[in-house]
Structure formats: structure tokens, C-alpha cells
Amino acid sequence: MGEVYINSKFAGTVDDSRQFVQHIKDERRKGVIPNNVNVHYNEKIDEVQVESSRGRARRPLIVVKDGRPLLTEKHVKQLEKNEISWSDLIKQGVIEFLDAAEEENCFVAFTEQDLTLEHTHMEVSPLVMLGLATSLVPYGNFNQSTRLNAGSKNQKQALGFYAANYSVRMDMDVNVLHTPQLPLVETVMNEISGYAKHPAGQNMVIAIMSYKGYNMEDAIILNQGSIDRGLGRSSYFRPSVAEELRYAGGLIDEISIPDKTVKGYKSEKDYRFLEEDGIIYPEAKFKEADVIIGKTSPPRFLSSLDEYNLASSTRRESSVSAKHGEQGIVDFVLITESEEGNKLVQVRVRDERIPEIGDKFTSRHGQKGVVGIIVPLADMPFSASGIVPDIIFSPHGIPSRMTIAHLIEMVAGKVGSLAGRTINGTTFDAEPEDQLRRELMDLGFRENGMETMYNGLTGEMYQAKIFIGDMYYLKLKHMVANKLHSRARGPIQLLTRQPTEGRAKEGGLRLGEMEKDTFVAHGASLLLKERFDSDRTIVPVCEECGIIAVRDDFKKRSYCPICGDSAEISSIEVSYAFKLILDEFKSLGIYPKLVLENKY
Amino acid sequence: MSMYTEYSTKLPKKIIDEVKESVPENISDSKLKKVLDECVREFENSQVEAGEAVGLVSAESIGEPGTQMTLNTFHFAGVAEMNVTMGLPRIIEILDGRKSLTTPMMEIYLKKPYNKGDNNIRKLALAIKGNRLRDIVSEISIDIADNSLKIVLSKDKMREIELTEATVLKTLQKSVKNYNVKMEGVEISLKAKSKETTLNDLYKMKEKVKTVHMSGVKGVTQVLPVKRDDEYIIITAGSNLKDILEMEEVDATRTTTNDIFEIEGVLGIEAARKAIIDEVFKVIESQGLNVDVRHIMLVADTMCTSGVVRGITRYGIVSQKSSVLARASFETPIKHIIQASLIGEVDNLNSVVENVMINQPVPIGTGLPKLRIKRQK
Known part of the structure; x- marks a missing residue:
């Protein structure tokens, strides 16, 4: 007697659990019971769990009966002719979705050849074990699993054609690749996922060789000639937003060219791109600090008294301007209304990103790398037939990572480009390598993909044969232009007077504790002090009570608020952070007394 | 002879002894002086310069290769269940001055x-091996009806270590209080004296006995x-040096343990210092790293200068630092600041951290020399 639970709630008992479970399955395949019902039979405790709740991960499998899949040639033909669809197969009970629990009771074959009489199901395709991005990797079954993970992660960061209506969208921080291409070596997932509508890379000629060491440590070498012809170009879009906010007392922001009397007025030069409406004109080429949307705000902290004060009319400058290091062209201006009904101005700026040293590229096999040098076309190595590679990839990236698919894709891409067709590189179901090699031979090339190449600088032939081929390369969204950062002088924090942190705030680069230790270890005491001088201050200290005194610059004298005018006051140099901690001690009721002594 | 005594303030005794051994006995005074002068020159040359940040250099010299150390514990090849903590965990164990080791061991x-x-x-x-009751019993059971423990001894095991039932009974009687220990045929019974003994108490007693x-x-x-070299030694797990x-x-001159506190207790602080050096160096060597012993010696010295072994933790040598700010900059700052403010501690700003805090040159290297001038009136 087996207990039956429906959605984990006890429902009753059955005499023959096995038969009961089989009955539910049969009815489900017939379509009497909805197909989202799953049953799990626990033999040990003779318990049947029927599940129809939401949130279970389920996956499709082909039903197998007596060692034969229910999906027949007839179905396949009908599918090809578009006479039936996927949902018809489910209705017919040819394909069913199983959840994790029901899968426990099933015996699933991987391929048709594996089928025995005991099998209950068969995989739709071995590809279902992979996710979307992973199944886009060609010849994935030749790669180490970690490389597939890395490769699919990289694909998500690739620049491409993310939306056809990008030109009327106001997306934050997006990139569009100028001339995206479809991969020469593709997988069936390319078609299933509609990759043709959202391509995210370009086919490039890759040579695996070194070039004066500029592709050490995963760097790649780019061909200037290729870049000049548009390889890897992309545009970066970012909107600037300004809204006319309303404040208490009927006051409102105003989008306009700020008046010179406004508090915080920058300089006439900074506002030069603004038209009468206070907004920059389209196609204006702006540089950092240029104002994009001119805006003024009413004065802050308006008390009731100020309303009668004429001087209170001085408004604050609150324009939106280009950030530090930012430059570009105004692409699109949108004037609309916000949800609150305020005037809202969005200015989308665009910046053309031509590949430069430091930009990140990758193949689909987790072989990411950064541009190490851009070599003039004339200096690039060339093959006997005059082919010049777009990218030179380091051979050291291959042995330890064992990305064999990377190498196969190169051969396949070469065949594809020469034969003028796309190559099917679907994981577990690809065109075999030896067939590709034969075809390459027929096309008049060495079957192993190697070619005789010549030094671009001297014209001499390389002793070694160079492995060269075509593969699909992706430009990743990490570009130096967004990351480059340095600082000599710059903004400081209000509280600590130490430099701000982070690129966005033009921050300093921290000299941390371990870095400090290296200075000490070298005995470079005075250099160390200089490095930590960023927040140094001179404070007057009362020699009597040892508390920080007051300096009155107006009267040109110092006095101690505790001991009065008569006390001896000396100025000492300390870090502002130290002054701050003394203040914090005082606020805790601790008396931090400074005992001064002549330094010399 | 007089020549040597003259140099006894300039050179360490060990070097003088070495010179004594290596020069001919009838060496002339002038020649000996030359030799000794050269020794003095070389000795002074090899000394660390004043103002060198020795502690920090040691810390970096041990710390940097330490990052490459594996967390593996090595096993004695072929010997069952004899493993020793090695690698980073062992170094941490030693330098923290932990009282109880994960794997105490003796040679x-x-x-x-x-x-x-x-x-x-x-x-x-086998005589050395410490045997507890659990090693010689075949069964211990609780008799609920009788409120007693029944212990069945294993004859085979007892014969192996030459133990008689009578002695077992005697030691049990000595060490177990509140229970009547009696021999009942082949088994020993422990019966509670008081009637309020619960089953729980009995169970605890079972574990204890x-x-x-x-x-x-x-x-x-x-x-x-x-077998080590030409002789046989005994390696033990668990340690009891005394x-x-x-x-x-036992040859007391060579027998050692890896328990530093035991060495400190039995042989004294100097032996403990040597033990720290040996133990740390053994680990570093076993990892194939190359750290100069003198760095480890310095660490061992700082751990032992107070006369007892102190670990490099906030309870150990860090708590011995004279500067409040230096202590506060390590762990638990609030505790130190409050403690210092209660007794009105004075910080003389003598070391590195304090001076970094107040942005003054640290008194090390170029920050050490001071200029003293006479003011003109």
C-alpha cells in the first residue's frame, strides 16, 4: 500500500503504486492530465509524489518505448515541412518534460545507439546539457570544461548588435559593433537563437606565432591595416540626463544657459556648445568639462527670512557636463517629460572606439587577451599567397589551456572562407576534422593549416611553418578608454582631507600597508613621509594643556580656548587624519594631550 | 693568552675560540694581532647597520615565501596513521604560541x-606507549537495572603490554571516586555509591573511565x-618530555619533542628558543623554501625575551608593545585606547606605526639621524 502525496500534501493511498504511477504517465502522454504534472515514485518507502506546483526546473526528453524512441523519421520529416511543431510533439506524447524528481525514476539514453530495452527516455540532443552561450562555442567537445565556461562568459561581454532600434533607445552605457559578422564556423544554436539578428563578433585571420614578444602573457597583436579598414570598431553610447526638479516654495530648476551671475558659474568657454534652449547641439564634438546641458537650481537652504531678501535670488549652477577624461560627439537630443511631469532632457553622446592598445579581444574558447601592440600593415608577417593576419596570437596560450577547439576552429574557418560556406561546428555533432583537412588540401593548402610566412620587416622567410586560419573573434566591452586613470593632484575628501578613491572621482592610487612596509624595509623614511603628506596640516597646539588651539588669521594670533591668550602656542605638522582621531577621542571623553618637545 | 682577552670585548667568544683552534699554538703576538684585527674588521662589516628595519625585513622574508607554502600536511610514507602538521598551519601554530598542538610528537x-x-x-x-583503559577493554556496558558499569577486559591486549587484572583494578580504584570498583568474575563492575546517580551520570562516567x-x-x-642512520629511535605521537x-x-641529550611549551617547562627558555628556530626552519626547509635562519632567530628571540614563550598575537608579544597607538593599530583598537586613557598612558612615538599615523619621519633608516646644533645667541 503506497502513500500518495499531491504537491507534498497527503492525498490517500493506492494498492499498486507502480501501476498508479504508470497510469498517471500514460494519461499525461495522452493529454488527459496536463503535461506539467510530474510523478516521482520512492521505492524504498513506497511513496508516490505528484507535483504540479510552479518553480520546478523541467527539461524535455524523447519518450522511449520498448527500446525505440517515439520520435520517428515521419515526425522529423513533418517538422522539416513545418507541418507540425514542437507543441504538437508534446501533445502526441512523443516529447515530455521531466522535473528533477521524476528524472530519478527514469533511465535516459544519451544517443540512439545507446538505447536498450530498459531505457525510458532519450535526450533530444547532446547539446541540451549545455546552456545557450556554451552551445554557441564551436567544437566545444574538444575543449576543457573550464574553457567552455570562460568562453561562454566572454561571449556575454562581447560587443555586437544588441538591438536593431538602438538608434532611438536611451540605454545606459552600451556599445555597438560597427560591422558585425556571422561566424564562419557556427553551431545549430546560432540558428535556434537567432544569432543572425544579434551578431557579436567578426571573422579574423589569426596566425599563431610570436612577434617580438608583444603577445606575451595572453596579449594579442593587431594589424593596423585591418583596423584602418574597420576591424573591431565600435561606438559607445551614454546618455546625460537633466530634469527640471521642483522644490518647496514653487521653486524650480531651469534648463538654460546659466547667467554669469549664477553661483558656481564655470567659464564662457565651457558653455560654448549650448544653444538658446541650454542644450548642446547634435554632432557637437565635446571634450571633458564641456557643459552638455546647462541648468541652474534655486538656492539651497531657503529659510523663511530669505524670501524677503533680494540677494536670495542668486541661483546655483547645476549643469551636466562631460566627466573627467570623457569626450565624444552628441548623437541624439530628447526633450520630454518625466513621470512627475517635469521637463526632462536626455542627451545621448557617442564616442567612436577604434581598437587601441589595451582593448580586450577574445575567441569563443576562453582565450581572452589584450592588445599588446598595433603593427603597421607593412611590418606584419605575410603568407606566400599574400595573406596578412589580422591578429597574431601567442602559441604559449595553447598547451596549458588545452583549447583544441580553438585550433580546429582555425582550420574550419580557413576552409569556410576558402570554400565560401559556413562550417557546422556544433558540439558533438560537427563536421569532422579529417574531412575539413581533406577539403583544405583540395583547396590547394597544406592540410594541417600551416603556411610558409615571411617576416614583414625584413622580407625573410620564417624557418618555421606558421599555423594560420580564420576564426570568429569578439571585441569585449572592457576598453582602456573607460579604465585609463592617473592622478597627480586632484580632489580630496571633505572629512579626512585625503585623496578621493576611484576613477570616477579622479581618485588617488592607494599606497597600502604592505607598500608602506617596503619603504620602511629600505629605510626610506623621508620618502615615506613625503608619500603620506597628502593630508598634512599645520595645527596650533597649546603647550600648556596639549589640546589643539585656535588660529585667528584675521587678528594674526593664536589662542587656546581653555588656557586663554597667555598660553604658549606652537604650530606642529601632523596628518589631518591624526587631528581627526584626536577629535574623536575628545568626543569619547578621552583627553589626548600632546606633549611638545623641540624637534632639534 | 693576553691577546685574546684584549679582544674579548670586540669579538664574540665563539669567534675567538675558533681563531684559537685554527692558528698555530706558537704564533707570534704581532701575527695574531693581525689575524684578530682582520677578524674584527670582518665581524663589524657583517653586522647589521644601525637603523636597519630588521624586524620588518624578517617579516617580509618569512612572509613572502610563506605565500607559496602549501596547506598540505605531509604523511610519513608507508607508515600508517602517523602524520604531522606541516606547512603553513604548523608555522602559524608555532608563531601564535599555541598551548595545545594538533599533532604533538617526540623523537x-x-x-x-x-x-x-x-x-x-x-x-x-610498548612500555613507553601510554595505555588507557579503552585500549585494554573489549567491552564496556551500562547496567541500567543495577545502576553500574560493567567492564570486560581483553586478555590478549593486556598480555601484550604485561598488565594484570589486579593492577588494573587497583588503578581504577585509585582514580575513580564515588563508585565502588569490584571484580566480578571476568568483569569489573563500577557501582555508584550514591543512590541519586542518574543514567546520564553513568553515561558520563563511562566516557570518563x-x-x-x-x-x-x-x-x-x-x-x-x-631506524635512523645507524641506530634505532622511537617516534611517538603525543608528547610527554618530562x-x-x-x-x-633514554638518551636525554638528543631526545626532543615538537611541543615548545613542554621544552620551555622542562628545559627552560633558551631551549624553547632553540626549539622554535628548529621547528620553524624544519617546516620552511621541508617546503623547499630558502629563508635565512637569522630571520627566524629574530622571531624566536622576540617571542622569548620576556622569559616565557609568547606568541605573536594580540595577547602575546603585541600586548607588550610600549606604544598605545602601535597596539591600537594592530587588533582591537578600542580596547587599547580605553585602557590607555584610564591610566593616562604616554606614547613616546618611538616606533614606526605611530610616526606613520602622525605623519612624521619614521625612526628607521634615513629617519634615524638627528641634527643637533647649538643655537647662536
């Missing part, structure tokens, strides 16, 4: 007639005779 060297690899060594090893020490050296859980050294057969 027992034996005196001349005993270190031959005959049958005796096996006997000796298992650990009663029966024979051999307390604390030594495993013994293993091993009792082992008292044994007649």
Missing part, C-alpha cells in the same frame, strides 16, 4: 645498548621504532 633517542634494533626496542616502545591512564607514559598515544627524560634507557 626518542636511546642510550648505547638499547638503540640496537633487536627485540628489546619493540618492548621498550575509558580515558583512565593504565600504564606506560601518559600522553603518548602511538609509538613507532624507526616522563620520557626520566627513563633510564
Whole structure:
């Protein structure tokens, strides 16, 4: 007697659990019971769990009966002719979705050849074990699993054609690749996922060789000639937003060219791109600090008294301007209304990103790398037939990572480009390598993909044969232009007077504790002090009570608020952070007394 | 002779002794002076310069290769269940000054007639091994009806370590209070004296009685005779230096343990210092790293200068720092600041951290020399 639970709630008992479970399955395949019902039979405790709740991960499998899949040639033909669809197969009970629990009771074959009489199901395709991005990797079954993970992660960061209506969208921080291409070596997932509508890379000629060491440590070498012809170009879009906010007392922001009397007025030069409406004109080429949307705000902290004060009319400058290091062209201006009904101005700026040293590229096999040098076309190595590679990839990236698919894709891409067709590189179901090699031979090339190449600088032939081929390369969204950062002088924090942190705030680069230790270890005491001088201050200290005194610059004298005018006051140099901690001690009721002594 | 005494303030005794040994006995004074002068020059040359940040250099020199150390514990090849903590965990254990080790271990060297690899060594090893009751019983059961424990001894195991039932009974009687220990046929019964003994108490007693020490050296859980060079030694898991050294057969001059606190207690602080150096160096060497011993010596010195072994933790040597700010900059700042403010501590700003805090040159290297001038009136 087996207990039956429906959605984990006890429902009753059955005499023959096995038969009961089989009955539910049969009815489900017939379509009497909805197909989202799953049953799990626990033999040990003779318990049947029927599940129809939401949130279970389920996956499709082909039903197998007596060692034969229910999906027949007839179905396949009908599918090809578009006479039936996927949902018809489910209705017919040819394909069913199983959840994790029901899968426990099933015996699933991987391929048709594996089928025995005991099998209950068969995989739709071995590809279902992979996710979307992973199944886009060609010849994935030749790669180490970690490389597939890395490769699919990289694909998500690739620049491409993310939306056809990008030109009327106001997306934050997006990139569009100028001339995206479809991969020469593709997988069936390319078609299933509609990759043709959202391509995210370009086919490039890759040579695996070194070039004066500029592709050490995963760097790649780019061909200037290729870049000049548009390889890897992309545009970066970012909107600037300004809204006319309303404040208490009927006051409102105003989008306009700020008046010179406004508090915080920058300089006439900074506002030069603004038209009468206070907004920059389209196609204006702006540089950092240029104002994009001119805006003024009413004065802050308006008390009731100020309303009668004429001087209170001085408004604050609150324009939106280009950030530090930012430059570009105004692409699109949108004037609309916000949800609150305020005037809202969005200015989308665009910046053309031509590949430069430091930009990140990758193949689909987790072989990411950064541009190490851009070599003039004339200096690039060339093959006997005059082919010049777009990218030179380091051979050291291959042995330890064992990305064999990377190498196969190169051969396949070469065949594809020469034969003028796309190559099917679907994981577990690809065109075999030896067939590709034969075809390459027929096309008049060495079957192993190697070619005789010549030094671009001297014209001499390389002793070694160079492995060269075509593969699909992706430009990743990490570009130096967004990351480059340095600082000599710059903004400081209000509280600590130490430099701000982070690129966005033009921050300093921290000299941390371990870095400090290296200075000490070298005995470079005075250099160390200089490095930590960023927040140094001179404070007057009362020699009597040892508390920080007051300096009155107006009267040109110092006095101690505790001991009065008569006390001896000396100025000492300390870090502002130290002054701050003394203040914090005082606020805790601790008396931090400074005992001064002549330094010399 | 007088020449040597003259130099005794300039050179360490060890170097003078070395010179004594290596020069001919009838060396002339002028020649000897030349030799000694050269020694002095070389000695002074090899000394660390004033103002060198030795501690920090040591810290970096140990710390940097330390990052490459594996967390593996090595196993003695071929020997079952004899492993020792090695690598980073062991170094941390030593430098933190932990009282209880994860794997205490001893190497027992034996005196001349005993270190031959005959049958005796096996006997000796078994005699050293500390046996607890659990090692010689075949069964312990609780008699609920009778409110007592029944212990069945294993004859085979007892014969192996030459223990009689009578002695077992005697030791049990001595160590177990509140229970009547009696021999009942083949088993020993422990019956509670008071009637309020609950089953829970009995259960606790069962666990306790298992650990009663029966024979051999307390604390030594495993013994293993091993051939080292030409002699046999006994390696043990578990350590009890004091009792082992008292044994007649043991060569007390070479026998060691890896428990630094035991060495400190039995042999004194100097021996503990040496033990720290040896133990740390052993680990670093076993990892194939190359760290100069003098760095480790410095660490060992700082751990031992107070006369007892102190670990490099906030409770150990860090708490001994004279500067409030330096202590506060390590762990638990609030505790130190409040403590200092309660007793009105003065910070003389003598070391590195404090001076970094107040942005003054640190008194090390170029920050050390000061200029003293006479003010013109």
C-alpha cells in the first residue's frame, strides 16, 4: 500500500503504486492530465509524489518505448515541412518534460545507439546539457570544461548588435559593433537563437606565432591595416540626463544657459556648445568639462527670512557636463517629460572606439587577451599567397589551456572562407576534422593549416611553418578608454582631507600597508613621509594643556580656548587624519594631550 | 693568552675560540694581532647597520615565501596513521604560541645498548606507549537495572603490554571516586555509591573511565621504532618530555619533542628558543623554501625575551608593545585606547606605526639621524 502525496500534501493511498504511477504517465502522454504534472515514485518507502506546483526546473526528453524512441523519421520529416511543431510533439506524447524528481525514476539514453530495452527516455540532443552561450562555442567537445565556461562568459561581454532600434533607445552605457559578422564556423544554436539578428563578433585571420614578444602573457597583436579598414570598431553610447526638479516654495530648476551671475558659474568657454534652449547641439564634438546641458537650481537652504531678501535670488549652477577624461560627439537630443511631469532632457553622446592598445579581444574558447601592440600593415608577417593576419596570437596560450577547439576552429574557418560556406561546428555533432583537412588540401593548402610566412620587416622567410586560419573573434566591452586613470593632484575628501578613491572621482592610487612596509624595509623614511603628506596640516597646539588651539588669521594670533591668550602656542605638522582621531577621542571623553618637545 | 682577552670585548667568544683552534699554538703576538684585527674588521662589516628595519625585513622574508607554502600536511610514507602538521598551519601554530598542538610528537633517542634494533626496542616502545583503559577493554556496558558499569577486559591486549587484572583494578580504584570498583568474575563492575546517580551520570562516567591512564607514559598515544642512520629511535605521537627524560634507557641529550611549551617547562627558555628556530626552519626547509635562519632567530628571540614563550598575537608579544597607538593599530583598537586613557598612558612615538599615523619621519633608516646644533645667541 503506497502513500500518495499531491504537491507534498497527503492525498490517500493506492494498492499498486507502480501501476498508479504508470497510469498517471500514460494519461499525461495522452493529454488527459496536463503535461506539467510530474510523478516521482520512492521505492524504498513506497511513496508516490505528484507535483504540479510552479518553480520546478523541467527539461524535455524523447519518450522511449520498448527500446525505440517515439520520435520517428515521419515526425522529423513533418517538422522539416513545418507541418507540425514542437507543441504538437508534446501533445502526441512523443516529447515530455521531466522535473528533477521524476528524472530519478527514469533511465535516459544519451544517443540512439545507446538505447536498450530498459531505457525510458532519450535526450533530444547532446547539446541540451549545455546552456545557450556554451552551445554557441564551436567544437566545444574538444575543449576543457573550464574553457567552455570562460568562453561562454566572454561571449556575454562581447560587443555586437544588441538591438536593431538602438538608434532611438536611451540605454545606459552600451556599445555597438560597427560591422558585425556571422561566424564562419557556427553551431545549430546560432540558428535556434537567432544569432543572425544579434551578431557579436567578426571573422579574423589569426596566425599563431610570436612577434617580438608583444603577445606575451595572453596579449594579442593587431594589424593596423585591418583596423584602418574597420576591424573591431565600435561606438559607445551614454546618455546625460537633466530634469527640471521642483522644490518647496514653487521653486524650480531651469534648463538654460546659466547667467554669469549664477553661483558656481564655470567659464564662457565651457558653455560654448549650448544653444538658446541650454542644450548642446547634435554632432557637437565635446571634450571633458564641456557643459552638455546647462541648468541652474534655486538656492539651497531657503529659510523663511530669505524670501524677503533680494540677494536670495542668486541661483546655483547645476549643469551636466562631460566627466573627467570623457569626450565624444552628441548623437541624439530628447526633450520630454518625466513621470512627475517635469521637463526632462536626455542627451545621448557617442564616442567612436577604434581598437587601441589595451582593448580586450577574445575567441569563443576562453582565450581572452589584450592588445599588446598595433603593427603597421607593412611590418606584419605575410603568407606566400599574400595573406596578412589580422591578429597574431601567442602559441604559449595553447598547451596549458588545452583549447583544441580553438585550433580546429582555425582550420574550419580557413576552409569556410576558402570554400565560401559556413562550417557546422556544433558540439558533438560537427563536421569532422579529417574531412575539413581533406577539403583544405583540395583547396590547394597544406592540410594541417600551416603556411610558409615571411617576416614583414625584413622580407625573410620564417624557418618555421606558421599555423594560420580564420576564426570568429569578439571585441569585449572592457576598453582602456573607460579604465585609463592617473592622478597627480586632484580632489580630496571633505572629512579626512585625503585623496578621493576611484576613477570616477579622479581618485588617488592607494599606497597600502604592505607598500608602506617596503619603504620602511629600505629605510626610506623621508620618502615615506613625503608619500603620506597628502593630508598634512599645520595645527596650533597649546603647550600648556596639549589640546589643539585656535588660529585667528584675521587678528594674526593664536589662542587656546581653555588656557586663554597667555598660553604658549606652537604650530606642529601632523596628518589631518591624526587631528581627526584626536577629535574623536575628545568626543569619547578621552583627553589626548600632546606633549611638545623641540624637534632639534 | 693576553691577546685574546684584549679582544674579548670586540669579538664574540665563539669567534675567538675558533681563531684559537685554527692558528698555530706558537704564533707570534704581532701575527695574531693581525689575524684578530682582520677578524674584527670582518665581524663589524657583517653586522647589521644601525637603523636597519630588521624586524620588518624578517617579516617580509618569512612572509613572502610563506605565500607559496602549501596547506598540505605531509604523511610519513608507508607508515600508517602517523602524520604531522606541516606547512603553513604548523608555522602559524608555532608563531601564535599555541598551548595545545594538533599533532604533538617526540623523537626518542636511546642510550648505547638499547638503540640496537633487536627485540628489546619493540618492548621498550610498548612500555613507553601510554595505555588507557579503552585500549585494554573489549567491552564496556551500562547496567541500567543495577545502576553500574560493567567492564570486560581483553586478555590478549593486556598480555601484550604485561598488565594484570589486579593492577588494573587497583588503578581504577585509585582514580575513580564515588563508585565502588569490584571484580566480578571476568568483569569489573563500577557501582555508584550514591543512590541519586542518574543514567546520564553513568553515561558520563563511562566516557570518563575509558580515558583512565593504565600504564606506560601518559600522553603518548602511538609509538613507532624507526631506524635512523645507524641506530634505532622511537617516534611517538603525543608528547610527554618530562616522563620520557626520566627513563633510564633514554638518551636525554638528543631526545626532543615538537611541543615548545613542554621544552620551555622542562628545559627552560633558551631551549624553547632553540626549539622554535628548529621547528620553524624544519617546516620552511621541508617546503623547499630558502629563508635565512637569522630571520627566524629574530622571531624566536622576540617571542622569548620576556622569559616565557609568547606568541605573536594580540595577547602575546603585541600586548607588550610600549606604544598605545602601535597596539591600537594592530587588533582591537578600542580596547587599547580605553585602557590607555584610564591610566593616562604616554606614547613616546618611538616606533614606526605611530610616526606613520602622525605623519612624521619614521625612526628607521634615513629617519634615524638627528641634527643637533647649538643655537647662536
